[in-house]
Amino acid sequence: MSDFKTIINAYKDKPGGIIEAYHALQREYNYIPEDAIRVAAETFRVSPAQAYGVATFYSYLKVGPRGRYIIRICESAPCHVAGAAEVVSALESQLGIKMGETTADSKFTLEFAECVGQCQGTPVITINSTPYVGVSAQTIPEILQGCR
Amino acid sequence: MAEEMRIVLRNYGKIDPLNIDEYINAGGYKSLEKARAMSQPELIEEVKNSGLRGRGGAGFNCGQKWSFSYGIDSEQKFVVCNADEGEPGTYKDRIIMENDPQSLLEGMAICGYAIGSDKGYIYCRGEYPYVVEILNKAISQAKEKGVLKDFDIEVRMGAGAYVCGEESALIESIEGKRGEPRYKPPFPPVSGLWGKPTIVNNVETFANLPVILEKGAEWYAGIGAPAYPGTKVMTLTGDINNRIFIEVPTDTTIRQVIYGFGGGIAGGKKFKAVQIGGTSGGFIPEALLDTQIDFNSMAAIGATLGSGAVFVMDETRDIVDVIEKVTKFFEHESCGKCTPCREGTKRMHEMLKHFKAGQGNAKEMGRLKKLGAVMSVACLCGLGQAAPAPVLTTLEHFQADYFNKFC
Ligand SMILES: Cc1cc2nc3c(=O)[nH]c(=O)nc-3n(C[C@H](O)[C@H](O)[C@H](O)COP(=O)(O)O)c2cc1C
Ligand code: SF4
Ligand code: FES
Numbered sequence: 206m207s208d209f210k211t212i213i214n215a216y217k218d219k220p221g222g223i224i225e226a227y228h229a230l231q232r233e234y235n236y237i238p239e240d241a242i243r244v245a246a247e248t249f250r251v252s253p254a255q256a257y258g259v260a261t262f263y264s265y266l267k268v269g270p271r272g273r274y275i276i277r278i279c280e281s282a283p284c285h286v287a288g289a290a291e292v293v294s295a296l297e298s299q300l301g302i303k304m305g306e307t308t309a310d311s312k313f314t315l316e317f318a319e320c321v322g323q324c325q326g327t328p329v330i331t332i333n334s335t336p337y338v339g340v341s342a343q344t345i346p347e348i349l350q351g352c353r
Numbered sequence: 354m355a356e357e358m359r360i361v362l363r364n365y366g367k368i369d370p371l372n373i374d375e376y377i378n379a380g381g382y383k384s385l386e387k388a389r390a391m392s393q394p395e396l397i398e399e400v401k402n403s404g405l406r407g408r409g410g411a412g413f414n415c416g417q418k419w420s421f422s423y424g425i426d427s428e429q430k431f432v433v434c435n436a437d438e439g440e441p442g443t444y445k446d447r448i449i450m451e452n453d454p455q456s457l458l459e460g461m462a463i464c465g466y467a468i469g470s471d472k473g474y475i476y477c478r479g480e481y482p483y484v485v486e487i488l489n490k491a492i493s494q495a496k497e498k499g500v501l502k503d504f505d506i507e508v509r510m511g512a513g514a515y516v517c518g519e520e521s522a523l524i525e526s527i528e529g530k531r532g533e534p535r536y537k538p539p540f541p542p543v544s545g546l547w548g549k550p551t552i553v554n555n556v557e558t559f560a561n562l563p564v565i566l567e568k569g570a571e572w573y574a575g576i577g578a579p580a581y582p583g584t585k586v587m588t589l590t591g592d593i594n595n596r597i598f599i600e601v602p603t604d605t606t607i608r609q610v611i612y613g614f615g616g617g618i619a620g621g622k623k624f625k626a627v628q629i630g631g632t633s634g635g636f637i638p639e640a641l642l643d644t645q646i647d648f649n650s651m652a653a654i655g656a657t658l659g660s661g662a663v664f665v666m667d668e669t670r671d672i673v674d675v676i677e678k679v680t681k682f683f684e685h686e687s688c689g690k691c692t693p694c695r696e697g698t699k700r701m702h703e704m705l706k707h708f709k710a711g712q713g714n715a716k717e718m719g720r721l722k723k724l725g726a727v728m729s730v731a732c733l734c735g736l737g738q739a740a741p742a743p744v745l746t747t748l749e750h751f752q753a754d755y756f757n758k759f760c
Contacts, residue, residue: 220528220529220547221509221527221528221529221530222529223529224509224510224512224526224529225509225510227512228479228510228512249529251529255530258531259529259530259531262514262531262532262688263479263511263512263513263514263532264512264513264514264685265479265480265511265512265513266512266513280678280681281441281442281632281678281682282441282442282591282628282632282664282675282678282679282682283441283442283590283591283664285675285678286591286592286666286670286675287591318480318513319439319441319515319682319685319686320439320440320441320442320443321480322438322443322444322447322478322480322481323444324441324442324443324444324588324590324596324662325444325588325590325596325597325598326596327590327596331480334480334482334483
């Protein structure tokens with residue numbers, strides 16, 4: 206608990222800083238722990254419902270656990286025509302999970318994303334926000350190996 | 354062949370973006386000084402006369418927008434840079450910020466002086482944490498040099514909501530709320546961030562300003578199409594040989610963009626369609642490729658310039674398959690505040706799934722048209738209003754692809 210407080214408190218004087226605080230929590234935990242929402246609500250003097258409402262509105266924020274490596278696959282039209290679906294199948298079969306799921310060892314989470322702004326190299330995935338461009342079923346194993 | 358003209362990307366590849374001295378040596382911050390030597394109305398008039406219109410999609414005259422905020426007496430005003438860049442196929446603002454962040458800061462400070470604001474925010478999309486770092490470094494260098502004087506700039510991060518590119522939703526998000534668009538009026542220049550007069554401009558719009566001040570309104574107004582002068586940064590994606598970004602005068606035609614700069618269709622295939630302006634842009638057939646890319650010419654053919662994304666599809670692409678993804682995008686990104694969009698985007702996606710599965714029919718096609726027409730007038734914000742455009746333009750120009758999906 207004290208950890209959340211320290212992280213959240215760093216933003217308490219920023220007007221509207223609750224989203225910045227959520228980003229900071231995610232940098233630490235990769236997700237927003239449920240209990241942190243209540244602390245954020247108190248710190249920014251909004252109701253828990255409002256704090257929860259903000260945390261669940263944004264697709265980049267996630268309440269509750271997910272893996273250490275969050276793999277997001279862009280499925281916007283330019284990535285779609287460049288073969289995003291094959292990248293999805295390759296990831297699903299190699300990790301043995303479906304999109305939206307986390308591996309049993311809590312290492313990987315697969316999520317869909319819309320355009321992540323690296324469209325010069327479609328199809329694109331990001332792993333913990335780092336973009337990988339021009340990926341294909343062939344290059345996936347090597348990329349996954351790089352995640353330790 | 355038509356040539357590139359680099360105004361906002363004038364320093365691309367020429368200076369170290371993380372070294373403010375190089376920006377200053379290249380003439381940087383002279384324009385801000387020049388602006389500050391003018392009276393505020395003089396400055397606003399100069400920007401107005403340049404004809405610069407917003408590069409974020411709506412195409413509003415920049416100087417005119419500023420004059421609304423300038424005219425209001427308020428102890429606090431804000432300058433907000435829209436760096437949310439959520440339009441699929443678009444990465445031009447990232448290129449500008451990664452390669453020349455000071456040019457954006459200078460543009461914002463010029464706006465700050467013009468309207469009488471000492472506080473700016475850059476709302477940068479959450480997908481660009483590395484850009485946030487660059488911006489923060491650039492800001493601290495500018496502060497150290499004292500070039501911004503009393504104008505403060507702070508970076509805030511978006512969190513993956515496309516609707517937050519809409520200016521009033523963006524403002525809600527900076528205020529730490531759910532990014533739902535506001536009812537308008539009042540518009541942000543009158544009542545924006547925390548109810549104060551707020552100018553929201555796009556990254557590319559701000560990056561134009563130092564050059565306009567340096568070379569003069571008349572010079573700028575003479576470039577490209579008279580009704581939407583200057584240049585536009587375009588990003589080329591899809592079935593095109595050169596997947597690159599370019600900056601071209603606004604009287605360049607779509608054909609020149611695709612065949613000149615883009616090098617034509619990949620793999621020796623034939624052209625089928627191009628969607629310009631991002632996911633909410635209309636689909637354009639071969640017959641309309643000689644249209645100029647400027648705002649008005651594009652509007653005249655029922656398309657948009659939008660963000661400047663150019664998404665090309667070759668003859669092998671199934672339009673219904675692409676549109677199904679497009680409607681999925683809008684269902685996902687609708688904020689849910691108003692019914693025509695919350696419900697409409699869902700139904701549209703549902704119908705497109707039917708078509709994609711080969712279960713379409715004439716009656717459903719009629720419904721799709723009607724729903725699109727209703728949404729474009731009944732939705733609260735630009736997201737819902739523009740969502741039907743790709744569907745309606747493909748129903749007009751690429752009907753055969755829908756007929757192929759009849760059961
Ligand atoms: C759904 C939606 C998304 C938008 N996304 C962006 C965006 O990512 N970047 C942007 O600059 N403008 C975006 N806009 C337009 C803004 O509302 C606004 O018009 C613009 O930031 C004004 O700046 P400008 O006058 O310099 O173009 C969007 C509008 C809508 C309706
Ligand atoms: S049109 Fe869509 S995105 Fe805009 S306010 Fe309505 S529900 Fe929200
Ligand atoms: S469309 Fe996939 S990164 Fe832009």
